Amino acid sequence: MPASKPLRRSYHMWAGSQSLLSPKGRRSYSSVPGASPAHASKTALVISPEGLSSPVRELYDRLQRFMEQRVYPVEPELQRHQASADRWSPSPLIEDLKEKAKAEGLWNLFLPLETDPEKKYGAGLTNMEYAHLCEVMGTSLYAPEIFNCSAPDTGNMELLVRYGTEEQKAHWLIPLLEGKARSCFAMTEPQVPCWAIPTCWAPCGLCPQGMQAAGSSNQNVPTQVASSDATNIEASIREEDGFYVLNGHKWWISGILDPRCQLCVFMGKTDPQALSHRQHSVLLVPMDTPGIKVIRPLTVYGLEDAPGGHGEVRFEHVRVPRENIVLGPGRGFEIAQGRLGPGRIHHCMRLIGFSERALALMKARVKSRVAFGKPLVEQGTVLADIAQSRVEIEQARLLVLKAAHLMDVAGNKAAALDIAMIKMVAPSMAYRVIDRAIQAFGAAGLSNDYPLAQFFAWARALRLADGPDEVHRATVAKMELKQRP
Amino acid sequence: MPASKPLRRSYHMWAGSQSLLSPKGRRSYSSVPGASPAHASKTALVISPEGLSSPVRELYDRLQRFMEQRVYPVEPELQRHQASADRWSPSPLIEDLKEKAKAEGLWNLFLPLETDPEKKYGAGLTNMEYAHLCEVMGTSLYAPEIFNCSAPDTGNMELLVRYGTEEQKAHWLIPLLEGKARSCFAMTEPQVPCWAIPTCWAPCGLCPQGMQAAGSSNQNVPTQVASSDATNIEASIREEDGFYVLNGHKWWISGILDPRCQLCVFMGKTDPQALSHRQHSVLLVPMDTPGIKVIRPLTVYGLEDAPGGHGEVRFEHVRVPRENIVLGPGRGFEIAQGRLGPGRIHHCMRLIGFSERALALMKARVKSRVAFGKPLVEQGTVLADIAQSRVEIEQARLLVLKAAHLMDVAGNKAAALDIAMIKMVAPSMAYRVIDRAIQAFGAAGLSNDYPLAQFFAWARALRLADGPDEVHRATVAKMELKQRP
Amino acid sequence: MPASKPLRRSYHMWAGSQSLLSPKGRRSYSSVPGASPAHASKTALVISPEGLSSPVRELYDRLQRFMEQRVYPVEPELQRHQASADRWSPSPLIEDLKEKAKAEGLWNLFLPLETDPEKKYGAGLTNMEYAHLCEVMGTSLYAPEIFNCSAPDTGNMELLVRYGTEEQKAHWLIPLLEGKARSCFAMTEPQVPCWAIPTCWAPCGLCPQGMQAAGSSNQNVPTQVASSDATNIEASIREEDGFYVLNGHKWWISGILDPRCQLCVFMGKTDPQALSHRQHSVLLVPMDTPGIKVIRPLTVYGLEDAPGGHGEVRFEHVRVPRENIVLGPGRGFEIAQGRLGPGRIHHCMRLIGFSERALALMKARVKSRVAFGKPLVEQGTVLADIAQSRVEIEQARLLVLKAAHLMDVAGNKAAALDIAMIKMVAPSMAYRVIDRAIQAFGAAGLSNDYPLAQFFAWARALRLADGPDEVHRATVAKMELKQRP
């Protein structure tokens, strides 16, 4: 396996991270020699791993082997850890697998060539190349972290690569790239009326008492803004004595409960008087700053996603040095848009992986079960479900690959319609495919004995998390009406 | 409120339960005077509470008031208990509400007139009358227990009323009717191959190691029976020294984790040589019998449904006296069929309630949120979702009422097609309606801040728990082809 | 069959229509003695023919027999006529069957008790009673006309009963009630730009030549009003010399091509300056008035629905006497609303009939076909389709019955939400059910060998004709948000 040699070397560098910022080091961060030749066709889409250029193909095969030999076999153990009382501490097994993945050069594959053209920090894959690999990682709930390719770290690393000062990079980016620290992104806000959470559970007119108890009346409930509209962010950032002071209420902060989480990338409002897209700023907040109060972990259905979790958090007079601002005051939206660049389609790539795994589980299941004297696999509606899942996955995958490809060859802006299409398509496709698999498993499919329940919860959450279905649908329609007369 | 007087009295009797078996007591167990006159039309369907006979209508209104004044307002508190470390102990608030419900005669409403024609044990409502009330209870996750109308107790109480000896009734039925004990029903079995749970998490061909580790090979996996086919039950019941000795592996035993659970109704095989529907028997097993080992609580997605939970349980040499058998050896199927009589449509009634609540929450939500400068309530796709939910609920409700009505006027057998239809229709209808509400709530809808996530999990589970969708669909088709030439 | 005696007599009266306006005659127009007793429950829904009051039940049974003995057997012959060159002349067989139906009192069943409380003109059934009978008629494409219950005559007859002067009734209503004349209703207008039809077929930007040829440019196309919004009606009605002079362009005028059509009920604008709901008036226009120019028959897919057809018609200086106005100038909307009263749900009742027939055909088909060595009836997806159709029909029927019942007991206004619901639900339900049947028939299902293709076309058209799905959906949502807080 000669091609992997330089990768092994880059691993050793990771192990001794002092050299990371040396010019030589920068060039070899897990980069794949020969990947993405400059003459890559502008129009041809590589639809299967067989078509990848040979170094990337080799990487793909290595990843596949790693999954088969090291990841799938330990999933039961990882799942048991996640169901145990220790679940809020990271599994030592994950840490071990991270070292092994690094050693095989399966590390930081996510960072796209466009963000990191000199391959200083990552493998330098194109989005389309990464799509093939990311799908494979998506087949296991535990895999993305093992390869240092999990959200929200990937988005934060990309943000730091793009917009960070050299000091910010040295301080925050390197530990993240090395997998020594984790991070979170604090943007979404509950923006609910005082009577809502947690005082009142049911703002539906059915519980007047609850309302009254909270000193509020149903008639005068102020209309609330939806957080899917990011201009609504209200958390405040004020300058004070050479510091920024943060106050706000955030939720769905994924990863914040992880004890390894050292960095919170925080978005808040620096200037309420500015033009609407110049009001917000981004700050790098060390997690040990006083005033960060995690109120509670939120659940998806009942799932906690330990150890990272999804926190509801109050920021109370949190003071950070002025140099922790990214790009400068009022640049928040610019950054948020950039952060969501390539990162915005990684979830879609993984959803293809979820779906493939769910279908594989379903096929194994129906082959091995008999009901009413006939193997499930011979029952017409089961076959119809399998066929439907296959065609839905296949079509969504091609669309994801096309969007990734367009980002590579024409840029994120030209790919905007295709990006909106996959965000509209992939989560609901996975939702249906996984649900069919659950149905084939019976109640077991809803339990923790299989990854299906967690896959489903993720797919469901992603119909909202990256912007609700409705928003993507509206975007597709509007671009369709404009772009194609 | 003169009509409630006798009910109040019956409450006092409950409070002092010694008199429960007196002839007089028997007659007045929460029965509703004047309910279900014998001249009830055989063909006219009462489609709204306004059409109920006046005593039942009064009961309905009282229930509605109880929900509004006592249940909805405390839902947040009940939810917090269920999310707390104390969740495996019953909430004292529930116990308090049970007493209040009893005091108002809102107690044991579930027991159908056909099972209890003399109204000795329950309110003596027809199935159709109960459908209207049960729907209201279904609007809150906590309500059914408060009115002593929750599964699996209702099914077990009905079983005891129908098939129990006087001794069995005195010992087991009375505490259940009084709400002093709870119970569970042990039927479903995992019947999975050795390599499956918990050794291997992924019997999908993706993890050969896992297979080998478990000493099993993918090629030779024995085909497994599906537990949706009840003739597959394998747990053994052997006679020994005047006792029955039980051995078996059961799962999805709802309620078994509740510390108040005193009775396990157990189904196992007494005679493997008998004709297939004469092999099984039902035993009443005290929960404190040695050998009942709860392996773990199972979750639905991640939800635990504490304090009752859903247990995976091993029965190891569990010895019960011979008089604990119900009806006698080989009568298991007869009993299982009977137990699933009226009880089989209660879930459907509650699913209408889930859906109504979800829609009410959704409407309140979209009235109070603005996104992209426009109230959600003015957005066309939101309106389309609301309309779709309304027509789906309305149609499913009418079908549930029709099935209940047919059971009343023509018997369970004549109602078989309609029962199969609502079991095919109601869970998936609720699944869609609740999911639309979740979408309108954004991520909050997936959290525990609203009952939507739990409603959804229940609706999803009920697409399997009472027999999977596929089984009901096949039943409907076969009856359709036979009954209507 | 003693109950039918008075009906027979009423038939003889029909045969000799001179006596129709005699007081005695009025009382007995096919009315069903004893139908709809005043003590009809306000809340109980009769969900099956078995529950109908005994005279109506007898009528139902007679109708069913007539269908089986006289209608279904001649459908092939009627279909062949409709496919022949003679198709624009009415089939003599239909005329013969109309006489037979009259003779059995199966005549003018549609006219609701509320419109005709003294049963002067019709059978005096409630809407709910008629729903059961109308469904049966809906099982054959040819049946409604045979019983003088077909659109648009029914709506026009109801209009005349409600709003006509005695002279208008004598002149127009009686021949319609006797089945001697037919009629049409001219409301919908194409309102398309000059370049559209027939000059240009493709106003989609794909055919610049077509546009230019028509002297129009894509950029300046005036936005067009949708005719689903009835305030847009533009046809003019001007007073001139004691006459009204009509000018306008109408289309989808069903029935206008029938040589028996003697009356066109015309809606146009009398006063463009009036308030928007006082601008329009309704006129009774004899079909032999000069200036009515049928441009062409329109088709649905390719179906012509001969002999009535659907005409595109120009009205050029059509002069009618002033006494032909209904109610008076500016009363058009009031009349249109009334005309759509009970009539508005007859289509839904028939759609249930279409669907039942389609399912019956499908079941017969799959029982008699083998594919790939297995009878279709044993194939899982075929069974699933049958089950799905059954539950969809059943639920829609209950909703139709409920809406009819609410109209009876609470009035059209109180039933508005339920009426909107069935108009939203029934056509698309039928569309799906019929399409499944077509799929089971293979290509034969698309041909004229079975009624399926025509049923489908009607169901499709009714997703638009009575107001598009979207309008009903919006209505349901808005009423839901308002009515149920």
Place this chain on the structure above:
Amino acid sequence: MPASKPLRRSYHMWAGSQSLLSPKGRRSYSSVPGASPAHASKTALVISPEGLSSPVRELYDRLQRFMEQRVYPVEPELQRHQASADRWSPSPLIEDLKEKAKAEGLWNLFLPLETDPEKKYGAGLTNMEYAHLCEVMGTSLYAPEIFNCSAPDTGNMELLVRYGTEEQKAHWLIPLLEGKARSCFAMTEPQVPCWAIPTCWAPCGLCPQGMQAAGSSNQNVPTQVASSDATNIEASIREEDGFYVLNGHKWWISGILDPRCQLCVFMGKTDPQALSHRQHSVLLVPMDTPGIKVIRPLTVYGLEDAPGGHGEVRFEHVRVPRENIVLGPGRGFEIAQGRLGPGRIHHCMRLIGFSERALALMKARVKSRVAFGKPLVEQGTVLADIAQSRVEIEQARLLVLKAAHLMDVAGNKAAALDIAMIKMVAPSMAYRVIDRAIQAFGAAGLSNDYPLAQFFAWARALRLADGPDEVHRATVAKMELKQRP
């Protein structure tokens, strides 16, 4: 436009067809110089016309221009011809456009490089290249014939190229390639019981009279084979005096009513004793042979598809010379499989074109209509429909392209799963997309004023014609279960 020069020349050769069989002529039949270089990547998919090799791209642009300048503008005229009394004679305009298309080298583009590697007969495009062009042709109902690329001629020409003797080619292939003759393919058989068509219209148990009249009873109806299973073909072919004598009953013979139809490719049974796949043979039958009796044109919904139509035909003692057999006796299935090779996905390519056109029409429509005071284009559900159509088209197109590509690089067998997938996906996708467009047009969408009704009818028919959805679904499931363990 220098690249088109050789194509112009080849047109002249077409015009003078004597030289067609000359070696030189063979090489230049519309072939595109430089198309499909041998080094075409085995894995990269060309997803947009921009990516086509430059000669094919030039061809694509020329085709597009031809459509815009010559086809779309005359669609209204072609449609009027098809609605006129002359419709069973070919439109002279079509003949004129055929000459123009030939003159521009837009001729016989369909014949795949694999069937015609020396480009003797066609343009020598790969399947993937043709997919891009075929989609464009699919945007107009009239276009495929104009470019001599319409079914069933294309399949018959491919059959003759592959399996015909030189004499058969000279006699039958050349006139077809030149567009001077048309052809049909006689395979499907009604195989219905005697009582069914046309004697009885309703074999559903509802019409006992009809049954009895036809001397048949409902009880003893023999089960019938489905013609979707081709081994059921029963038409007989007997040798007699050096001739083959054909007898049989066929239907859905598309194109047989066209007066230009000179060839019927007939499949029948030569040896009922042989192994099931060696029983059938294919014969070339001149249309003027005595005994070919067209019973009637069949309709799809009511559409006749004149002038080709879809005939029901009786073959009565039709005698053809022995040399008219293709390949030899018992080779029928081999041929049928081959005929369905590339040809089998042309319908899918065209369905993408139908859908694109429908969406373009829909967008133009909603931009130019106002309902209830708001442009349709601003209504949320309309936007949602447009977005849904866009993502469905896009995904189906990618899958069609992938299947075409796999056929090119890996062969038809390796592409079998993907071919089954697009046949499962494309017709129902088009069915939905076109139906949404119809809904946006209101009743006009169902008429002949727009191509939507015909597009819809074709899409519906194709859910059956190329094998019903169910068959493709089963194929996908079985291959999925086998191919991907």
